[in-house]
Amino acid sequence: MxxxxxxxxxxxxxxxxxxxxxxxxxxxxxxxxxxxxxxxxxxxxxxxxxxxxxxxxxxxxxxxxxxxxxxxxxxxxxxxxxxxxxxxxxxxxxxxxxxxxxxxxxxxxxxxxxxxxxxxxxxxxxxxxxxxVGLVNDKVFLVNASLGLYARLLEERETFKRDYGRSRITALGAAVVTMLRGGHRSWRLRLAWRGQERDLRTRSLFVGNNALQLHQVGIADADAPEEGQLAAIAVKPGRWWSLPGLLVQGALGRLGHADDILSFPFASMTVKPAASGQRRIKVATDGELNWLAMPLLFRVAPxxxxxxxxxxxxxxxxxxx
Structure with missing residues (x-):
């Protein structure tokens, strides 16, 4: 090419x-x-x-x-x-x-x-x-795509930006407030990649296509985007008050060591509800929110x-x- x-x-x-x-x-x-x-x-x-x-x-x-x-x-x-x-x-x-x-x-x-x-x-x-380039249902993402808690965090961060201006401190403050509120929904998902399927209950599914961001939070497969793959990160459904601790571990570059985190690399992965009924879901791509039809197909662009x-x-x- x-x-x-x-x-x-x-x-x-x-x-x-x-x-x-x-x-x-x-x-x-x-x-x-x-x-x-x-x-x-x-x-x-x-x-x-x-x-x-x-x-x-x-x-x-x-x-x-x-x-x-x-x-x-x-x-x-x-x-x-x-x-x-x-x-x-x-x-x-x-x-x-x-x-x-x-x-x-x-x-x-x-x-x-x-x-x-x-x-x-x-x-x-x-x-x-x-x-x-990463794709989710043919929607481009260059940095990351996510659903669940992380997408909600981004949505609420926009309110903070309107009230307090655009800065990294504002973004961090919005993340802390969102996590401390509690009441975060868990999703029951079925993931299929590399010929295997896995049912997963998670608060958030994050797919990274940016090696710098993945290195900074300390994910083992941080170089996946440099090697023709994407990196999946799922937050296991622990107690809600453990979430600020995950934020701290990410800031310290140790997120990959957290017990509540599951991560793995892939080139193509299908995500669908573990039970029928969910037809659309809110997905954030590079910080922008979209309603996408289920199932979701995450993949590396051809x-x-x-x-x-x-x-x-x-x-x-x-x-x-």
Whole structure:
């Protein structure tokens, strides 16, 4: 499989989300235009400045890039990057990222700097390289997909962000409050992978496609996304007051040592209710919530995303040490 044609004069079609992160959108736009002008690169910016515009602009950017032999670029947080990647996957276009979010796990695991000027230098000088994409019922996830408690945590975190702003401290505070509330539902699921089936009762099923995030929480199969697989993590249904302890162990990079955690790598896995009746379920993909039909099929996408990125990712290499 060969990368898309790419050169010093390849035009850029950039989807810039004004709602991502805490940065000044005008300053980011000016930095993009200045860097492209200095490099002699044509660019077209699609400014997402209201609800409902992200996906249409992502599709238009891909259409223009296909017609003009260009690069599709996502400028925003992991949710924005996910939406633009969904439109780009399978298009034959190269993909670029200018991270503007709070955690930026996708860009960090691939060595793309958080600073806009430095990320622009990567975008303007590096070639496209193949990176793995995860799918759940054909919905793209680049970082993770989850159901149960973790999806609920993400949903409640958005309320905290609206009230207290976007920051890592806000996200951590929201997680602690959600876990301390109790009353977390357990799911009875049937998992099928590698020719075997297993019934599982769990509070949350998390599927990771980001080696950096998995290394930071201390999962044994953290490099599964670098080896053509995904990593499943299930939280066993212990007493609810044990959940904050799991959060602490994850923060300390020791989640894989917890008795309440089951984890394993896979390339394709079907998840369905252990009993009939459940037709749809709320699933979070890269922090965005979706209602998906059961059964769920988690798998590695058959083709890669051609991401413009450096050959080495220093933060991921450091996490492996």
């Amino acid at each position: 060969h990368p898309p044609a790419h050169g010093a004069d390849t035009p850029l079609f950039i989807v810039l989300n004004a709602a991502s992160g805490r940065r000044d959108t005008d300053a980011v736009r000016t930095a993009i235009e200045s860097a492209c002008n200095a490099a002699g690169r044509r660019c077209r910016i699609f400014l997402v400045d209201g609800p409902g515009k992200l996906q249409p602009f992502a599709r238009e950017a891909v259409e223009r890039a296909r017609a003009g032999g260009g690069v599709v670029v996502a400028a925003g947080g992991d949710g924005t990057i996910n939406a633009v990647a969904q439109a780009t996957l399978g298009s034959g276009c190269a993909f670029g990222v200018l991270p503007q979010g709070t955690f930026n796990y996708f860009s960090r695991t691939h060595g793309i700097p958080a600073e806009t000027e430095a990320a622009l230098q990567v975008l303007l000088t590096e070639p496209p390289r193949a990176v793995q 083709e890669p995303l051609w991401l413009i990125k450096p050959a080495v990712a220093p933060e991921l290499e450091a996490a492996r040490e």
